[in-house]
Amino acid sequence: MVQIDRMEIDDAGSDPKRLATAILDQLPDDTVMVPVRDIAKAIDIYEIREEQLSGLEGALIVPKEKSEGAILINKDRHESRKRYTIAHELGHYVHPFHRANSPDGFRCKKNDLAITKAKPNDPHSRMEQQANEFAAELLMPARAVASFVRDTGEADLSHILELARRHDVSREAAARRYIPRIGDPAAIVFSKGGVIRYARNNEFFPKLSVCRGGQVPHQSVSALSNAEIGEITGCIEVAAHTWLQKSAGVTLFEQTLAQQNGFRMTLLTAEIEEVEDEWVAPSF
Ligand SMILES: [Zn+2]
Missing domain, CATH: 1.10.10.2910 (Arc Repressor Mutant, subunit A)
Structure with missing residues (x-):
């Protein structure tokens, strides 16, 4: 007791x-x-x-x-x-x-x-x-989530599902807890029937071009995938402009999971090239 x-x-x-x-x-x-x-x-x-x-x-x-x-x-x-x-x-x-x-x-x-x-x-x-x-x-105590993230490594939808199972919380709640603790650029997008419900990204992730109430981009894996409900796709490289406002120097990967009743969870991860600012001659 x-x-x-x-x-x-x-x-x-x-x-x-x-x-x-x-x-x-x-x-x-x-x-x-x-x-x-x-x-x-x-x-x-x-x-x-x-x-x-x-x-x-x-x-x-x-x-x-x-x-x-x-x-x-x-x-x-x-x-x-x-x-x-x-x-x-x-x-x-x-x-x-x-x-x-x-x-x-x-x-x-x-x-x-x-x-x-x-x-x-x-x-x-x-x-x-x-x-x-x-x-x-x-x-989902922060300490337990942090050590889970450390042990599981790179961001993956299957880890979010495992986290949800471990703590007996919804997948959505687990995702919201997981994303900010990932050390590389990562974002999660929740949609229903092809319409964005909301998104969460960690501090390293570039600005998304989609917003609440907008359409899931037509060229995204989420829009094109015909994976069955409950089946997680691989992490597939997509054109960065599909999801991002500024795509220069960004390699973007998308992984998605179709859920019941048209709900969908999409994980975006990015590799960002360090671009040095071009030197511009000062004008006097
Ligand atoms: Zn209340």
């Missing part, structure tokens, strides 16, 4: 990552798949109720002082999604500054669970972003 000392969490302050770490530090050292339901129970969440929720992904019902609480989650979801929602609600529960946005407690919509950057001067989006940061850290 999991035992969590809430005092340790109270002492962690208000940084979402530190709050998650205060919990993780109390789990056995060999924990890979974080027992999120047991953690909830150990910190006085007396019920996790699964219901058909309309317009909501999850909710946290708590008294003002948050001494105990109940979590509501959408029952029509995969277990990995349920785990993420529970972790998100726990983020609201343990964060010392989070206050409920309605008399019924915290009510979180699907969009709220995807906020990774808070809008300026918007306390609601800030709380949602912090709950997401907490959830990501709790379910």
Whole structure:
């Protein structure tokens, strides 16, 4: 049985990552798949109720002082999604500054669970972003992801799937966690029915020419591949201008995976030539 000392969490302050770490530090050292339901129970969440929720992904019902609480989650979801929602609600529960946005407690919509950057001067989006940061850290501890990335080497979609399996999180959540930790230029593009949903890239990756709501480029492997659902393609070299604003000196590789219902995940990796700036004679 999991035992969590809430005092340790109270002492962690208000940084979402530190709050998650205060919990993780109390789990056995060999924990890979974080027992999120047991953690909830150990910190006085007396019920996790699964219901058909309309317009909501999850909710946290708590008294003002948050001494105990109940979590509501959408029952029509995969277990990995349920785990993420529970972790998100726990983020609201343990964060010392989070206050409920309605008399019924915290009510979180699907969009709220995807906020990774808070809008300026918007306390609601800030709380949602912090709950997401907490959830990501709790379910996929940064240290564990970093050592996984080190051990697995070059970026590959199969590694993202393995990471998702290990931590029992969605592939999308795993990808968002994986990409920033890759040491070479890498980006991941999520699309549905040939339309870009969103993309994430690490700091080394050049600027993409596609944006949310736009079409997957016609000449891309993602558009042309007829690989079956669930089958990962090889890393195929594509013309860099297919995906990038500036293609000079960039060798681009694309790997893609078709998922159910038209969803697709595309990994882009790049090799960038160091181009020395041409010397231009100063004019006087
Ligand atoms: Zn929320």
